[in-house]
Amino acid sequence: MARVHNFNAGPAGLPLPALERAQRDLLDFDGTGMSIIEHSHRGKAYEAVHNEAIGLVKDLLSVPDDYHVLFLQGGASQVFATLPMNLLPAGKSADYLVTGGWAEKALEEAQRVGTARAAANTAVGKSFTRVPRPDEITLDPAAAYVHMTTNNTLFGTQWHGLPSVGGVPLIADMSSDFMWKPFDVSKFGMVYAGAQKNIGPSGVVVVVIRKDLVEAGRKDIPIIFRYATHAANNSLYNTAPTFSIYLIRNVLAYTKDIGGLAEIERRNRRKASLLYAAIDENPEFYRGPVEKESRSTMNVVFRLPSEDLEKRFVAEAAKKHMVGLAGHRLTGGIRASLYNAVPYESVETLVSFMKDFVKTA
Numbered sequence: 001m002a003r004v005h006n007f008n009a010g011p012a013g014l015p016l017p018a019l020e021r022a023q024r025d026l027l028d029f030d031g032t033g034m035s036i037i038e039h040s041h042r043g044k045a046y047e048a049v050h051n052e053a054i055g056l057v058k059d060l061l062s063v064p065d066d067y068h069v070l071f072l073q074g075g076a077s078q079v080f081a082t083l084p085m086n087l088l089p090a091g092k093s094a095d096y097l098v099t100g101g102w103a104e105k106a107l108e109e110a111q112r113v114g115t116a117r118a119a120a121n122t123a124v125g126k127s128f129t130r131v132p133r134p135d136e137i138t139l140d141p142a143a144a145y146v147h148m149t150t151n152n153t154l155f156g157t158q159w160h161g162l163p164s165v166g167g168v169p170l171i172a173d174m175s176s177d178f179m180w181k182p183f184d185v186s187k188f189g190m191v192y193a194g195a196q197k198n199i200g201p202s203g204v205v206v207v208v209i210r211k212d213l214v215e216a217g218r219k220d221i222p223i224i225f226r227y228a229t230h231a232a233n234n235s236l237y238n239t240a241p242t243f244s245i246y247l248i249r250n251v252l253a254y255t256k257d258i259g260g261l262a263e264i265e266r267r268n269r270r271k272a273s274l275l276y277a278a279i280d281e282n283p284e285f286y287r288g289p290v291e292k293e294s295r296s297t298m299n300v301v302f303r304l305p306s307e308d309l310e311k312r313f314v315a316e317a318a319k320k321h322m323v324g325l326a327g328h329r330l331t332g333g334i335r336a337s338l339y340n341a342v343p344y345e346s347v348e349t350l351v352s353f354m355k356d357f358v359k360t361a
């Protein structure tokens with residue numbers, strides 16, 4: 001079996017042991033004579049997996065007791081819309097920190113539902129090269145919540161500290177850096193993440209939300225969109241995305257086995273340092289557009305001297321079994337996503353290729 005070096009931005013690579021476990025379970029899950037995909041979401045076999053997955057999120061992040069962990073469908077994009085439906089009552093306004101394309105989409109959805117404004121916006125033209133400095137953020141102390149995007153997948157920027165929001169609930173889209181390291185859940189009213197980058201396949205979005213926010217949520221919205229519905233039903237109100245949740249279970253059980261999020265953070269920092277050092281060593285050739293203090297440990301973006309060279313770079317890398325390196329269609333350039341499952345050896349292979357490429361270009 002030849003596995004490639006997978007630098008995809010999401011869906012992305014998953015740890016091999018988690019996939020092998022799925023392979024073993026595929027036809028006969030735990031001696032039940034059927035696949036986990038074929039089990040009822042209301043049966044004991046699946047229920048145990050479901051609760052284990054929720055338990056692993058709680059365990060790995062030390063989630064306090066006053067938070068729910070929910071598994072929803074519709075991706076992070078669904079949460080862009082259901083967040084204001086639930087937590088932005090009439091007469092209130094929400095603050096959004098606009099740091100990239102996904103943050104813009106989140107704000108746009110909130111403005112369809114109620115009143116929401118950009119409390120900071122670091123766009124320069126259509127591009128973003130950093131997150132805001134504290135003095136660039138003007139918050140409304142009466143806001144229903146403050147929304148941020150902790151890692152900006154398209155532009156390769158990441159927050160390395162949290163904004164001071166006083167008593168206003170801080171809500172974070174962590175889709176592209178969820179569980180890249182341990183973090184203090186109690187600093188947030190809610191965090192959410194499409195699973196398909198760091199912790200599983202597509203098809204499920206993880207929401208960690210303070211219980212009092214769920215209870216205070218608006219009731220005048222469809223039942224299926226209320227976070228309270230999913231909290232009251234342990235995320236089994238309707239048919240759950242069972243296979244996706246099963247795979248999250250596998251990924252997180254493996255994460256725990258290798259030492260939890262502290263070990264994941266150590267690995268991620270090592271990978272990102274190696275790649276950024278390779279970019280900085282050749283500043284005439286590789287240009288990192290992102291300001292250093294905002295560089296992402298998850299999505300490393302860089303440019304080459306011309307688009308033709310960028311195309312050649314991607315094509316030649318593919319010949320060496322490195323995939324997913326083309327930048328987002330909106331930004332162009334190169335993007336290497338170094339999510340939790342990307343091995344250090346893949347980054348070493350990329351860096352060695354980069355050094356050779358400079359010589360032949």
Ligand SMILES: Cc1ncc(COP(=O)(O)O)c(C=O)c1O
Pocket residue numbers: 010074075076077078102149151152153154173174175176194195
């Ligand atoms: C930061 C961020 N937010 C939201 C999304 C959208 O997620 P989904 O496709 O699960 O709706 C993405 C997808 O790449 C993302 O990177």
